[in-house]
Amino acid sequence: MSGGVDSSVVAALAHAAGCEAVGITLQLYDQGAAARRPGACCAGADIRDARSVAERLGIAHYVVDMESRFRESVIDNFVDSYARGLTPVPCVECNKTVKFTDLHALARDLGAEALLTGHYVQRLPCAERGDAHGELHRAADPTKDQSYFLWATTQAQLDYLRFPLGGLAKTETRALAQAFGLVVAAKPDSQDICFVPGGDYAAVVERIRPELASPGTIVDEQGRVLGRHNGIHRFTVGQRRGLDIGGQAEPLYVVGIDAAAGNVIAGPRRSLAVAAVRLEGLNRLGPGDGPLMVKVRSMAPLAPARLDGDWLLFDTPQYGVAPGQAAVAYVGDRLVLGGTMVETRRATAEAELSNA
Structure with missing residues (x-):
């Protein structure tokens, strides 16, 4: 239970179905910092929202401190990836490690029959192997589908997981939250990476690895110097804005990053x-x-x-x-x-x- 509307509705659905539901909230990073901004999850005010929902439903609720694990598995990997000229997907790492490995183990230790989450995907019976082994399918609502972030799920994890919202549109989820009388029914969705306030990922990278904010060269595909930059972590392949290079015959995009040399490579869209x-x-x-x-x-x-x-x-x-x-x-x-x-x-x- 992250404190958002989706996981709150999942808890309410499980309770309404007569299950002995237990709500688990993972504290993933500093509560004080997160409490000062909206749209976060797994910290600060969101933990209080999750606790409030659990009290409303009358179910047990536990907060588990996973801050160190989250930093090592997700945040540090995020920063290291940018240092290597890559564009990471932190939600994949979070699902693969903290949520579907550590939380999976915790649920097993508690004796739970299944782990339910608020992800918008569907777990359907395998046509070849029957109900015991689930298949992962895209959500019924393609605009909310989260299957891209769950590709690293193992078969054993999938067999234990349940995704009650996979067949719903977000409007239906909010309607259920309203019907259950949950305080988060109108709570807005987070638009940012949870640990990146305001979407300024470069600031997060520089706070942890300040040496990455080093100037370097922007070159074309033949190695000719076109300009300068303030750190390769500020660029990703496909990016157009931020190159600040004029006087070219056609628009330029980031077509590559040479982390070893500290170069950003620019070229035309066809590249x-x-x-x-x-x-x-x-x-x-x-x-x-x-x-x-x-x-x-x-x-x-x-x-x-x-x-x-x-x-x-x-x-x-x-x-x-x-x-x-x-x-x-x-x-x-x-x-x-x-x-x-x-x-x-x-x-x-x-x-x-x-x-x-």
């Missing part, structure tokens, strides 16, 4: 085209055959693709695929086949694709 991603460390969730669709960013549309050995080849080039992000594969447009962190390859020539 962002990615024809394939290498499948290294693919986490595969259950069986599945059929046409593949792939997401290469959380807000990107599904794109058709095909497997070729260790490579996933796109039918049409994808743009702005940043190293450190994930490629999540779906069978059709619903069933999550699996995912991996990606290594990209540019679409330059047909011969290059055929040799990929």
Whole structure:
């Protein structure tokens, strides 16, 4: 129970169904800092909201201090990724470690039959293996679907997890919160990474690793100097704003980051085209055959693709695929086949694709 409307409604649904529900809130970072800003989760006022909901429902509620674990597994990884020129997805790391590993273990220790969360995804019975083994599917409401952030879930975790909101629209969730009389019914959704106030991730990076705020060079794809920057952590592949380079024949984008040299590489939009991603460390969730669709960013549309050995080849080039992000594969447009962190390859020539 993060203190938001989604997990609060899940607790209310479980209680209404006659389950012996226990609410667990993870304190993930400094409560004092978080209490001074709205839209956070797992700290400050949000812990008080979760406790208030539990009291309203008459269920047990526990707050577990996971601040050290969260810093080591999520925040430090977030900062280190930017130092290496990558664009991390901290929600994936949080789900993979703190929530679906540590919280999963805690639920088991408490003797719980299942772990329920407020994620907008669906766990459906596996057609080939029956009800005992679940499949991960996209949410019924595609605008709220969170399956991109859950690709690292293991089959054992999925079999223990339940996602009661996966078949609902957010308006329906809020209506349920109102019907249950929950104080969070009208609480706004957080728009930021929970530990990044106001979306200023560069400030978080610099506070932990101040040496990263070092000036460097912006170069073109041939290595010619175009300008200067104030730290590679302020840039991500596909970015256009912030380069501040004028007098070019066409708009420039960040097409690469050379962390070792401290260089940001700029080029035209066509240089962002990615024809394939290498499948290294693919986490595969259950069986599945059929046409593949792939997401290469959380807000990107599904794109058709095909497997070729260790490579996933796109039918049409994808743009702005940043190293450190994930490629999540779906069978059709619903069933999550699996995912991996990606290594990209540019679409330059047909011969290059055929040799990929």
